[in-house]
Amino acid sequence: MDPRVREHAELLVEWSARIEPGDNVVVSVAEGTHDLAVAVADVLGEIGANVATTYASDEVKRAYQRAHDGDFETPTHERALYEHADSALFLKGGRNTFATADVDGETQKAAKRANSPIREARLATDWVSTLHPTRSLAQQAEMAYEAYQDFLYDAILRDWDSLAAEMGQLKDRLDQGSEVRLVRGDAELTMSIEGRTAVNSAASVAYGSHNLPSGEVFTAPYNVEGEVRFDVPMTISGSRVRDLWLRFEDGRVVDYDAAVGAATIGDVLDTDPGARSLGELGIGMNRGIDRVTGNGILDEKMGDTIHLALGRAYDACVPAGESGNESAVHVDLITDVSADARLEIDDEVVQRNGRFRWEDGFRSA
Amino acid sequence: MDPRVREHAELLVEWSARIEPGDNVVVSVAEGTHDLAVAVADVLGEIGANVATTYASDEVKRAYQRAHDGDFETPTHERALYEHADSALFLKGGRNTFATADVDGETQKAAKRANSPIREARLATDWVSTLHPTRSLAQQAEMAYEAYQDFLYDAILRDWDSLAAEMGQLKDRLDQGSEVRLVRGDAELTMSIEGRTAVNSAASVAYGSHNLPSGEVFTAPYNVEGEVRFDVPMTISGSRVRDLWLRFEDGRVVDYDAAVGAATIGDVLDTDPGARSLGELGIGMNRGIDRVTGNGILDEKMGDTIHLALGRAYDACVPAGESGNESAVHVDLITDVSADARLEIDDEVVQRNGRFRWEDGFRSA
Structure with a gap:
């Protein structure tokens, strides 16, 4: 064997x-x-x-x-x-x-x-x-x-202990932060994360993480404003979606387009009111996953990617007694952040072109 | 498919x-x-x-x-x-x-x-x-x-309804009978079945039968006397046994021999006191099973064979409140009755050379 x-x-x-x-x-x-x-x-x-x-x-x-x-x-x-x-x-x-x-x-x-x-x-x-x-x-x-x-x-077969420690650094910043900005090319998206708790998805029940492999940190954003393009190919409800673009106002999708599969996204957005809002911001940190394989569980954990999910938020990210975004759907949309991209928490650049600020090769500006 | x-x-x-x-x-x-x-x-x-x-x-x-x-x-x-x-x-x-x-x-x-x-x-x-x-x-x-x-x-894929009806005839005779005689070549075995109930093992829970295929009628004999030879090849506890011969006195095995595997049978007989007595007399009636395949579940149901088990009797054959022969083992021994053989219940020949008395070609003497 x-x-x-x-x-x-x-x-x-x-x-x-x-x-x-x-x-x-x-x-x-x-x-x-x-x-x-x-x-x-x-x-x-x-x-x-x-x-x-x-x-x-x-x-x-x-x-x-x-x-x-x-x-x-x-x-x-x-x-x-x-x-x-x-x-x-x-x-x-x-x-x-x-x-x-x-x-x-x-x-x-x-x-x-x-x-x-x-x-x-x-x-x-x-x-x-x-x-x-x-x-x-x-x-x-x-x-x-x-x-x-x-x-x-x-x-x-990662060194999960070490990856969990690294992901813990990002979780801490997200837990302490109020606002996230994602800048990709000429598009920019801001969202609030104040009061939300990030999950360190380190492929262990000890971290509230239930997939092996895993390797992402995710939280539940709200008050989303701006626009974003998703250039990682996706399969949604059995249909292909390519180069999706979304524009948010007051936390809700107000415009969208796609090179392939715009109608599929339209159907998703029309599912219920919650389907037009984000339920998840996830940062893929598993660099063992270095290519798209059409399996959502893997694709969204890919190193140097960020995903945003339309629809339902995970309870673990929301304070006890409150409810996050509710919807019958949870559709992950993935974008490549390995180049011409940065992620900021409260105006501090945390990741630029795929490098985190605690990594070698990180440029703060 | x-x-x-x-x-x-x-x-x-x-x-x-x-x-x-x-x-x-x-x-x-x-x-x-x-x-x-x-x-x-x-x-x-x-x-x-x-x-x-x-x-x-x-x-x-x-x-x-x-x-x-x-x-x-x-x-x-x-x-x-x-x-x-x-x-x-x-x-x-x-x-x-x-x-x-x-x-x-x-x-x-x-x-x-x-x-x-x-x-x-x-x-x-x-x-x-x-x-x-x-x-x-x-x-x-x-x-x-x-x-x-x-x-x-x-x-x-038998016509189980029809086979169940045929097996029912044998069950009725066994239930009403007192003594069974098995004659094979120059060997003869007699056993008492008075008060015992036969099971019509027709491959259905409706008959108390739990194997598909099945196709046998069995009961729990006692007071066994005489001798018998088992010429169907068997695998017992992983060892081959060929041409086994047993002699019973007062219901217990007093002598045995085998062309192959005599020591294996010796071990079986020494397991516990009940291992020297019979727990089962079974009559194989599934003519779809026309050869030995080394799988006991199939072999013992073979048409034109009879099997006797050393050891434990099935509760279903014994009156409620009584217990049949008890043992940690139940070892089925199979003999071919297609030629030079007859089965009698209370001196009436029920099967001769594989033919039952209700079948075409049966010779009563």
């Missing part, structure tokens, strides 16, 4: 999920992630955790949902499994990213509603979702399989 | 497990049984059952058990899953029948003890275990893959 599979498993169990002896752990095994499941079982055995393995197959899901009349019930036995679990590890990969492409949207939504008590029980555990390099993910990334393996393990 | 996979799935869900709308069903998916899982999900979706899928991998189990210190705890989250389930479908197959060959016996036993509350919860559901034709099972049977598929589907 590729030794990186074992390293990945150790990182997942020890750094990310912080699993301890006697913990009840669900390991959700997607089609194509068997080798990682074996390595994870090895690590969990060493620790002395108690394991139940579930099978997550999009092809099984497709067959079930297409055959069903749509009046779904909650599988209460699966809910009981998660209610009695301390941790849940989701090994994702799969064999075809379009395996459920011919299940109609209404059916998928109905199934999702019926499963929401399971989702809640899952989210109440120390859960972590991770990716195993499969040929299907390589294809999605338009990469050869071995090259994709190298890419993904570079993204996963 | 091979249309037989879909037929198998329908039979499993409808005939065997009798699943109804709203039932909570666990589908346990072994490595290599994905296609059957998809077909089963399709049928369960049509019925409107609620599905949770688990992953049963011997390689995952091996990794976990080898890494563990051996002080296993019960995974109570998995127990909760089964406690909230109405039915459980075990799709077996796998990719290597020796996948756990290098896990030491003590470790396997300790894990089994820790998992016994899960096993009890599972047995309390309407559970059915079935086999999907994998290359690993073909190899175990020393057959080509396509030939094995034909073989296994012939065993599974």
